[in-house]
Amino acid sequence: MPTLAEVKDLIIEDRKNTELIRQEVKNLKDDAVDQASLKKLEDLVTKGLEERQAKEAEYQAELKEAKEMAEEAALKSGRRGAGADDGPDEDQVAHKSAFEAYIRGQGVAELKRAADEAEVKSLGSAAGSGSGVAVPTLIAQTIQSKTSDDSVMAGLVKVVRVGTSDYKEIVDKGGLGFGWVGAGDPRGQTDKPGIYEVEPTMGTVYAYPEAQEEQLDDVFFDIEDWLVNSARTSFANARDVAVIAGDGVKKPIGLLGTAPVADADGARADKVFQFLASGAAAGVGDAAKLVELIYLTKAQYRNNGRFLMNSLTTSKIRTMQDGDGRFLWTDSLAAGQPATLLGYAVATAEAMPGVAANATPIAFGDFQKAYTLVERHDLRVTRDEITKPGFVKWHIRQRLGGAPTNDDAVKFLKIAA
Secondary structure: OOOHHHHHHHHHHHHHHHHHHHHHHHHHOOOOOOHHHHHHHHHHHHHHHHHHHHHHHHHHHHHHHHHHHHHHHHHHOOOOOOOOOOOOOHHHHHHHHHHHHHHHOOOOHHHHHHHHHHHHHHHOOOOOOOOOEEOOHHHHHHHHHHHHHHOOHHHOOEEEEEOOOOOOEEEEOOOOOOOOOOOOOOOOOOOOOOEEEEOOEEEEEEEOOEEEHHHHHOOOOOHHHHHHHHHHHHHHHHHHHHHHHOEOOOOOEOOOOOOOEOOOOOOOOOOOOEEEEOOOOOOOOOHHHHHHHHHHOOHHHHOOOEEEEOHHHHHHHOOOEOOOOOEOEEOOOOOOOOOEEOOEEEEEOOOOOOOOOOOOOEEEEOHHHHEEEEEEOOOEEEEEOOOOOOEEEEEEEEEEEEEEOOOOOEEEEEOOO
16 A cells, blocks of 8 residues: 555655646747657656556555445444444345355356345345346445546536436526516516426446356455456446447437537537637647636536546646746645646546547536436346356446536537637
8 A cells, every 4th residue: 555655755746747847848938849849748747647646546545445444343343333324234244145155156046046035135125127136235335336436427427326217307507587677567577497308318337257167166266356346447437438428329428429519508409518619720729718718617617617638638738828927737735636727626537538620628617517427226247157168257237327417517628720
């Protein structure tokens, strides 16, 4: 586990790199830009940023794991009391044991039936529909929690967990209108409210890991840990890609699922976002464009606003200056805290487009208001020992849906003259 001192050293090193880059940019300010030198600086920024983020993520994950282990130890020793909400009950523990027996076993009917019966007792209802068995709550909650930790977008947008795929959300864009009258004056009709319905498109995200049969015979093979870690990365990546760029075909429709347009608020179709042209055919423009992007967003969304971009775009933004030579980027001084751009936090998601002609690599706004991600509670798994002799596969899946909601809440910067 990296120490806090090591993380702080990386933060200091990151700031030194930033100062070096700033000095080099100043040196190049009055000369023709050496593209090779600039690319070298951008690579340095990207490498330093990735190292810092990786070390911070590792530190936070180890810290969280240590906390969970301490809580579990306290629970086992009885220091947390014996209340009904203090830990898993007997049915949940039995469900987990039956599930692990099914995972390790040969998929015989008796083991599956035992897992289904334990599921009914644990959940207090009939077993879920579809083939396979339900992943126990004690494992499923860990997968969902760790997936949310790894998924950037799941931490930014609104997440709703539902029991069925039939979920709808009503969005009020305002525009009810108002008027002024004196005592006894007649009242004329005001504008109709801007209300529309959003029904997130649904799909199934799945993981299909495998293991050798000999590994399952090893009593030291940790089924729970392996299952969680196999699912967490693929499910987290799937969420980020879907929330940003999903096309709505058997998956959520993303923020960029419908191309943003230049039309102002109130003049666009529902669930279509607005873009601001960068003013440069192949770049993000100047500082004034980023300021304009912020204030193109209404005040009620700026309060919880943040920037969103990928790492390569970040490396370019970190060298930008305003008209007075001040850098727009401010590094974080504390582990786990985001850097800021023009005073607003910056989130990094690799699923965002890169800087290229007609791309939209930078977004700003309140992503909680702009998008809703819908998750089914239940994860299901089916054992497959037929398709690849000598190996056992597990088909893990979950229903997910999502759609843009308030399209006024986020704006995009488009690379266009």
